[in-house]
Amino acid sequence: MIRELPSDLAKIAKEELNEKPKRTKDDVKHLKDWIAKQPHLNARTDDQWLVAMLRGCKFSLERVKQKLDLYYTLRTTAPEVTLRILPTEDKFVEFFKLGSCLVLPKPKNKLFPRVILIRAGVYDPEKNSVADIMCVLYYLVQIAIIEDDVASVLGTKIMVDYQGVTMNHFVQATPGLLKKMVSVCQDSMPLRLKGSHHTNLPSGVEKIFTLISGFLNEKAKQRLKIHKTPADLMEHIPKEIVPTEYGGDGGPLVDIIEYWVSKIKEYQDWMRQEVKFGTDESKRAGKPMVKEMAGLDGSFRKLEID
Template sequence: MIRPLPSELAKIAKDELNENPNQVANDLQHLKDWISKQPHLRARTDDQWLIALLRGSKFSLEKVKKKLDLYYTLRTTAPDLTLRIKPTDPKFIDFFRLGTCLILPKPKDKLIPRVILIRAGHYDASVYNVADVMCMFYYLVQILVMEDDVACVLGTKIVTDYSEVTMAHFMQGTPSMLKKMVAVCQDSMPLRLKGSHHINLPSGVEKVFVLVQGFLNEKAKKRLKIHKNPEELLEHIPKEIVPVEYGGTGGTIPELIEYWVAKFKEYHSWMKVEEQLGTDESKRLGPPVAADLMADGSFRKLDID
């Protein structure tokens, strides 16, 4: 069973995502039947999981099938991002407590995309890797998918803080790694990415963004915001959800860390199942779906919906 949406959120889902309450049950059954006929695919069939995928694909059944297949294919073909640190491993919590990736709270009286904070330099680059940060993001989003209909309908925004980033951190972002991150984040994740905000950039890094913008479509370019100082961030993200450390009133980073540590512990059994899912490419009936995403070469255009 899926949770009924509050009326305001249900209207947005209908108007913007093509959600038809009278058709949802049929769409869910269609997906379950399709999954059962894919010999290579080991995938979740929970209603709440599948409805999130449908919403993230604006109820296009063909699009959601491709996204779902890619999501689980990357679990198998890109384990350096999706299973580098398994969510049930104590090392996962140890790294998570560094606070490199956190979901900010929801505002009380407004509907906005959920905001994910990435603190890109808050780890020792000689010990950990940017792929570890990606793991935190990957599994946080899974909890968000299962618990938060606002995120499933309105999507997410990412705030990246580059304070304490060193050249060692940047060197970890190889072209191959970045391509995989794009494939995982933007092509396969259930939640739509509604934009990104970047603060505390080291001198000279702005030039990198000029290059990155060459890969973005017009909508994505408009939604990529570089802020001169953290105060500018508060013009775009409600102060009530921004951590105290960034000038907001949305609690402290340590409080957010402990909240999400408790969530990971609550989802331990769920994550244990998750670690077993993926694909058996030897049983796939057609061509591999991720070959072009994983291949060397230039980036294709990124699409932020």
């Protein structure tokens, strides 16, 4: 069942994404028929998931096919990014409760991209990895875009707080892992990134930003902003959704975490099905879609972080 958009959101979808409601049903059917004919592809075919993919590709069917294929190919070929901790496992919820990755509430009276808060410094690098944050992000985004048309139409903004990040955190982010994480987020997910905002950066991380920028497309590069203060940050993100801990009116982090823990539990049956999707590369016709990412096995162990 495809949800009907409210008029204000429908207007944006039409103008910015080329969405035509009378055609959407046929587009979704076309994608389902196409997926059924791909012997290597085991993909989700829920209506709202496919609509989110269509919106993420501005209703270009060929782009959607490429993105769907890449999405499930990376599920199979980059499990260290997408399946390191599974949303059906207790340790996923235990890690999530640290609040390393959260989708912030929506503004009450205005349309605004959904904001994702990432706080890498809250986890113990002796116990967890930056890839665990990627896993949480991976599944939260799926829930958000399926449930919330604002997320699939207006996209998302990412707010990254580096408070508490140490060298032990940074050395986990090898160039190869960073490239795979960017590929999953930027190239395969129906995630329309409208901006990334970074605050509390320790000195000495310029090399990492330089490397990450090399993997980003031009729009993502232009939308990457560094902020020195929370006040500066809130010029770009509504104060009413920013958590109390950052000087906003969005409520304490513990309440936001509690909301999403309950949401993850609500989606357990959905998640059990989700982790089974992927590709069987032995059945793929033609050349492999994802080439080996060679020459990216270095680390940042020599980087000095203050």
